[in-house]
Amino acid sequence: MKNIVPLLFLLILCLKTNAKERKPPFKNTIYTAQVYNHVGIGLSIDSSTTWIDYNHVPANSPNQAYTFLEGTKSISLSISVPLREFRLYRYNIIADDSIWLKEAAKLSDRPVKTRYDDLLSFDIEKFNIEDKKLVVEVYKVGKRNQIVSAVIYNREIPKPKFFSMTAGLQVKTSKGVGVCFPFINKEIAFKIRDSATVLGLEVPMERTDVDFIYHVYLKNLVTGRSLLVGSSWQYQGLMDSLGAVPNMLINSVLFEQPGKYQIIIKPNLKSRGPFGTSAITPKKIAILSFTVLPSAPMFSQSELFLWIAGIAFTIGAIGFMLYKRRLLISEKKIQEEMKTSEIAQMRLESLRYQLNPHFLFNALSGIQNLINKNDVDQANRYLARFSRLTRSILESKNTISLEDELRILDDYLQMEQLRFGFKYTIEIGAGIDSANLEIPTMLLQPTVENAIKHGISDTEDGTIEVRVQKEERDLELQIIDNGKGYKTDQTTEGYGISLLKKRIGLLNKVYVASPLISTIESNTGKTVVSLRLTNWM
Secondary structure, three states, X not given: OOOHHHHHHHHHHHHHHHHHHOOOOOOOOOEEEEEEOXXXXXXXXXXXXXXXXXXXXXXXXXXXXXXXXXXXXXXXXXXXXXXXHHHHEEEEEEEOOOEEEEEEEEHXXXXXXXXXXXXXXXXXXEEEOOOOEEEEEEEEOOEEEEEEEEEEEOOOXXXXXXXXXXXXXXXXXXXXXXXXXXXOOOOOEEEXXXXXXXXXXXXXXXXXXXXXXXXXXXXXXXXXXEEEEEOOOEOOOOEEOOEEOOEEEEEHHHHOOOXXXXXXXXXXXXXXXXXXXXXXXXXXXXXXXXXXXXXXXXXXXXXXXXXXXXXXXXXXXXXXXXXXXXXXXXXXXXXXXXXXXXXXXXXXXXXXXXXXXXXXXXXXXXXXXXXHOOOHHHXXXXXXXXXXXXXXXXXXXXXXXXXXHHHHXXXXXXXXXXXXXXXXXXXXXXXXXXXXXXXXXXXXXXXXXXXXXXXXXXXXXXXXXXXXXXXXXXXXXXXXXXXXXXXXXXXXXXXXXXXXXXXXXXXXXXXXOOOEEEEEEEEOOEEEEEEEEOOOO
16 A cells, blocks of 8 residues: 555656646647748647648649638748848738738848748737738849738638539530530530530539639449549639639530439648648538430441441552552652652551551451440440541541641540540640641551550559640650550560651651650659650740
């Protein structure tokens, strides 16, 4: 008993000591509200804070970052700038977009908090932020247009709302492509193919002051799967009294199967740091339901067989004619018209690569397979894309617009997607007029086919990305896949890569002033083939 009493005393003393040393998670914690161009903005929060999410950067605004708070009553700010130029820096603090608490204030008038390396940190005042939005702007004298700003948002996150509780259809008719809104105050139900072809669903959202935090998801109620559509809102087309309404287009490829779907809009915010609860609640989510009705088949089974027979006969006849033409070309004519022959040889090799017996067999077998399964709808889609692709690549052109080249590539990818089940994206960068920019015909397809067959054909969740970007006066084309990869220095190459190098060599003899440069980077899980058309823009 005498030994137990001292032990109990020590245990009680330790518990009291730990209770005194335990500190709330927000005590002396500085959260980074913004770091850009050697300027940092930090903040400390008070004990009433229930959650925080910080460093949200809107698209195309790297010099601005948002911090979202809940329950906070006051914050303390700090600003860090380069030591050598700290006297040149000024800051503004604006509350609720209209009340200027500080304007062109000098950092040198504030007390120094810390110094580390070549930066100097200053303590700024403590501010009441209860139910407020506070904007902190930092800039250097003479460079007012290079403002670094942090937005501290302590208001209730707005609940997203669909504009007029509807969605628009992007449709293609004989007159062109347009957007219509036929479902205002009605149930949203439509067919992908009817009097017009539905290309996508345009989702308009009521404007908020933080549109960029809202993500759009598409949920298939039949399978229960949800897919992130994106968060890049467009501001064109639909208007209200204040201007353009934020909207996002959902490609019809994502909902081409008949059934019931839901469009879900919700803010992409989650608590960070020591706070363990999420900011997302069912009250902050908007849901819009729609139904895709079955479309009538494009072709009957008898028409499908006639199409297959006609296509097979046409391809065989063209192949025989090309073979005969090649035999009749004399050596003398090759020497006299070398450039013309090289261009023709590129076209022939590209065409033969597209219509080789292995590809044709797989395509016709795929259609026959779908017919045998009585899946007429899928067979119709496969055949329509195959026939469009065949017509396009049979056109005798040396060059083609970038828009048409990507359209042909899209047809090919959609057709191969039915066989291998991968995902793909085609992205065109800013400043590229794809309708009026000409490139060599069928430049991308052999590389994409190589990526499918030798990269992702045996891969689950395979993806292919096609990117088109402008680099000063050059045009950069990239094909990226997440397949198994290969060694770029191996002596034996796939036929697609070998064909690519041979075609580039021939093209560089024709386009001497604008040579094509190809590079290949391949690792397990990622292969990037880049084609740079120099001085092409």
